[in-house]
Amino acid sequence: MTVSRVLNESPGVKASTRARVLAAVAELGYRPNSAARTLVTGMSRVLGVVAFDTRLYGPATTLFGIEQAARDADYTVRVTTLESTGQNSGGEVMRSLMSESLAGVILSAPHDWAAEALRHLSRNTPVVVVDVDVEQDSAPVVGIAQHAGARQATEHLLSLGHKTVWHVSGPVTWPSARAREAAWHTTLTEAGRMAPPPLRGDWTARSGYEQGKRLVRRKNVTAVFAANDQMALGVLLALREAGLDVPGDVSLVGFDDIPEAAYFWPPLTTVRQDFDEAGRLALDLLMDQIEGTGARDRLTVVQPKLVVRGSTGPAARN
Amino acid sequence: MTVSRVLNESPGVKASTRARVLAAVAELGYRPNSAARTLVTGMSRVLGVVAFDTRLYGPATTLFGIEQAARDADYTVRVTTLESTGQNSGGEVMRSLMSESLAGVILSAPHDWAAEALRHLSRNTPVVVVDVDVEQDSAPVVGIAQHAGARQATEHLLSLGHKTVWHVSGPVTWPSARAREAAWHTTLTEAGRMAPPPLRGDWTARSGYEQGKRLVRRKNVTAVFAANDQMALGVLLALREAGLDVPGDVSLVGFDDIPEAAYFWPPLTTVRQDFDEAGRLALDLLMDQIEGTGARDRLTVVQPKLVVRGSTGPAARN
C-alpha cells in the first residue's frame, strides 16, 4: 500500500520512507502492472484513436500530433484504422473499443462513417471528434475552418482577374470535401460568377490527372481550385501535357500544404492546414473531459491559411 | 466459468448451454473486461508498435499494414512514436512498454536508435524488427533489400550511357540511407566509374532542392540518384530553375515510389518499396512467435523494384 502511495504521489508518506521505496523499486526493477491498476480503478491510461486511412498525409499528421501530446500527458494511444472499403461497421469497432476501459476516444475520421460510429459509443466515455460534421451537442469537436480556407482560395483566384474558378473536389463521403466545394460555390455565386460543374476526384493525384485532362479539353479554363494538393499535382501534369503554362495560361490552387507542395513546379499556391495542431487540440479537449479540468470549449476551430506561391497569377488578357 | 468457456470457445459445453449463454450475452450487452483477462492470463491481445515518425509516407504505410493485419488477427495496436529530436531514450520507451503485458512488439523505426532500444527489451517478449540493422540473432527481421534497389537504380542510369551517377543521400543515422549510399557506391566502383562525393540530405524535398542547387553549379552532372522521392522532387525543381531539362540534360531516379511520384513532371523513375507488405510480413513473423505457429523464418526480405518512368533517358552526346 505504501508503495502504491509512493508511485502515485499520494500525500502522507514520510520522505525517508518514500526514499526507501524508490530505492527498492530501482533495485528490483519493479514496474507496476497496468492491467491490475486498470482492473481496480476501472480506467486505463490508454486513449483510443479511430482514424480512417493513416497513409494519407492529413490523418497521419493528426495522429502524430495526438500521439505526441498523449505521451506528454502520460497516456498511450491505441489506433484503429478503418478499412478503406468501409466493410467493418462502426458499431463493431466501437463495441470492441468499449471493453477496454479506455480513458477516452478521439474520432479522427473525417468521413461520414464517423458520425454514424459516434452513436455506438457509450454516453459516458469521453470523446472528441476531429473535423467531422456532427450535431453540435453530441461531442466536443475540433473543427478545421474548411469554409474559410476554400473561400480564401477562390477569392484569391478571382482577385487575380479570373472570370470564374473550376473545382476538382474530393469524395462526397468526406464532409471536408463537401465543405470546400460548398464554400467554393457560394463564393463564386456571391461574386456574381457562374459556377461551373465541379469535377469529382478521390484525393489521389491520379484522379486529379484524369479530371485535369477533362479540363484541358475546354478552352475557357483559366483558374482551378483543387480540393487537395495531390489532386492539384495531377491537374498540373495534365495541363503541362496539354502544353499549357501554369500560371501563364491557367492558375491553380491546392489545399493542405503538404511538405512537397512548395517544391512542385511551379511551387503550389495552396491553403495550409495545421493537422498537427488539430491533433494536439483534440487531446486538450479530451483531457479537459477526463481529468475534469473543466470542459472549457466544446468547439475549437483551426484556421487554415492561404499560402501564395508560384502557381497562381493574373488572368491572361483575352 | 461456463460463460468464460463459451466466449473462449473452449470445448466441453453443450450446444444448448452455449446458445443460452450467447442469448444472455446479447440481451445484457455483456462485454468481457480485457483488463481482468490480461491480469489473470498475464498477456493481453495488444501489440506495441514503435515507430520513428509516422508522418513520413514509408513509416505511415507500414504502420497501416501492421494495423490492418493485426485487426484481422484480432489484436489491437498501441503506437509509440519517437520524438524527431530523439530526446526520449530508447530505454525509457521500452520500459514503459513492458509494464503493459503486451503480446509482442514490432520495432518499425528504421533508425539507429532502434537497434539500441532493442537491447532494453526483455528477452522473452516476442519482437520483430522492420528494416533495421541488427545482429542477425537478436530478433527476427523484415528487411527491405535496399542494396538491390539502389543497385538497380544506379545500373539503370549507367545502362543509359551516363558516365557516372551523383547521389543525394538520406541522413546517416538511418541504416536504409547508408545502405542505399553504399550500394550506389559499390555499383559505380564495380563498373569502373568514379563515384563523386555524395550530397547529404534529410529526406525532405527542401534538402533535395538545396543539394540540387549545388549540383547545377557543376557542369558535368548528367545523372542523379536521390535516396527518396521527396528529395528527387526538390532536385527536379532546382534543375528546372537552372534551365536544365529532365531527362534531356539530366536523368533522375528516386526511391520509394510514393503515390505522387507518377505525377511529377516528368513522371519520376523510382524504386518501389512495398511498405504495406513489410508491415503485414512483420505481423506474420510476430504471430509465429506469439501463437507458436512455429518460428519459420527469422529473416524475410521484401524486394524493391525499379519503375521506369519519364525522368530518365539516354545520356546526351557531349
Next chain:
DNA sequence: GTAAGCGTTGTTAACGTTAACGTCCGCTGC
C-alpha cells in the same frame, strides 16, 4: 495524566477473469 487529534503505515476486500480441481449425473460393463 489522560483524552483527543494527527501523521504515518498496515490490513482487508474487491475489481472480473481464468486455471485447477470438484461435483453431479447418466451410462457402461460385469
Next chain:
DNA sequence: GCAGCGGACGTTAACGTTAACAACGCTTAC
C-alpha cells in the same frame, strides 16, 4: 446392482493493484 468412467457444469483461489478503514505512536491541550 454397483463400481468405474466420462461429460457437463460449478466452486475456489489467484492474478496485482487500490479504496476504505484500522492501528499505532507521538504531540498537544486541559
